[in-house]
Amino acid sequence: MKKTKLKIAIAGAALVVAVATGAALAVNGSAAGSGSTSGAEQTRTEQAKQKTPSVIKADGANVFPHSLDFDARSNTFFAGSLKHGTVSAVSPDGKVRTLIDDPELVSAQAVLVDRERNRVLVSNVDYGTADRSKKDAPFRVAGVGSYDLESGKQDWCVDLTALTLDGKKHLISDVTVAPDGTAYAVDELTPTVFRIDRNGRASVFLRNDLLKGTLDIPDFLNDVGMSAVEWVKGNQLIIAMADGSLVRVPVKHPEKAQEVKLSAPLGSPTAGMRLLKDGSIAAVSSGLLTGKPAQIQRVEPHDGWKKATVKVTDTVEDPATSDVTAGPDGTTYALSGGLADLLAGKPNDGFSLTPVKTD
Structure with a gap:
């Protein structure tokens, strides 16, 4: 849509063994011309193995996350729960603890770490399948909350349906933040983009049929x-x-929104994105409708995002993979949150993060 750190003690031990082995080989005259691997080569091989990221199996039973984000400073993933309406902190070893448990959150979908302001932004939705759902009135909740990154305490939680009063279904699928701290949230079920300032004051930023x-x-x-x-x-x-299409919206002139000309459409349904360091985007497209593995795609912009090149860089076996995020040491992980089980009313024993290639 998403690494295991090198263990210093193990690496140190490996280095000692390698040096000792190399010295022994030199003394015995067997380091050259014998077909043996040198101590330095063994060290490099061992380090490469240790740096290779592996799948993270998170132990959060029945959490059912749709989205997540990574905080490099604390080396922690943060994942929202569609089932419980909570946000969990997930360590690279798969341990899960609840950070945010706000009664105002019905289902926590989008999760965004804003380290500069020491907060987590969370979108509030209701599929009708959560512990706090109104079972007979799904998709009537639409909001965004801001929470302290360390304590999980609420800063504010804004109800975006109060701005529309249109009686329609709403689903705040994702949220992003600009450098000045302004958040932008997108509604999956109406062509509406909301703007929310740092104090939680919200307004309608854009309504455009291009976003229908x-x-x-x-x-x-x-x-x-x-x-x-x-x-x-x-x-x-x-x-x-x-x-599978992309739309470009200039923030100062949202009325000039236009579709990005892609070399090929993204797989459908497109589920999540991650901005890469070079300005490209990694996107994950779910296999929800086809039953095929989810696709990871790299989108490289041209001409200020008026055009872009799309190429598939990896796949994830689980079709219902729904997001991609940064991870430790420059990696990217894809999230498979067990959403098929959630929609089928089945329990599960956790979720997984799979390392994926983005180039």
């Missing part, structure tokens, strides 16, 4: 639209549509 949903998910949702959003260089929002 066109994808139907049989027996679940119709007219699914915006699925993910990223703030990018040039003060622009790049919005992923579930149908």
Whole structure:
């Protein structure tokens, strides 16, 4: 849509063994011309193995996360729970603890770490499947909350349906933040982008038919639209549509929103995105409708995001993989949160983060 750190003690031990082995080989005259691997080569091989990231099996039973984000300073992932409405801190060894448990959150979908302001932004949704859901009135909750990154205490939680009062279904699928701290949230079920300042004051930023949903998910949702959003260089929002298209929105002139000309459409439904260091985007497309492995795609911009090149860089076996995020040491992980079980009303024993290639 998403590394294990080198253990110093082990690496040190490996180095000692390698040096000793190399010395022994030199004394015995067997280091050259014998077909043996030198001590230095053994060390490099061992270090490469240790740096290779592995799948993280998180022990959060029945958490069912759709999205997550990574905080490099604390070396921690933060994942929202569609089932419990909580946000969990996940360590690279898969240990899970609840950080945010706010009664105002029905289901926690999008999760964004804003380290500069020491907060976590969380989108509030309701699929009708959560512990706090109104079972007979799904998709009537739409909001964004801000929480302290260390304590999980609420700063504010804004109800975005109060701005629309349209009686329609809403689903805040994702949220991004600009350098000045302004947050932008996208509604998957109406063509509306919301702006929220650092104090939680919200307004409608953009309504545009270009953002209308066109994808139907049989027996679940119709007219699914915006699925993910990223703030990018040039003060622009790049919005992923579930149908595999991208829309570019200049923040200072949102009325000039236009579709990005892609070399090929993203896989559909597009589920999550991650902004890479070089300004490209890694996107994950779920295999929810096809049953095929989820696709990881790299989107490289041209001409200020008026155009972009799309290429598949990896796949994840679980079709319902729904997000991608940074990870330790420059890695990228994809999230498989067990969403198929959630929709089927089945329990599960946790979720997984799979390291993926982005180039």
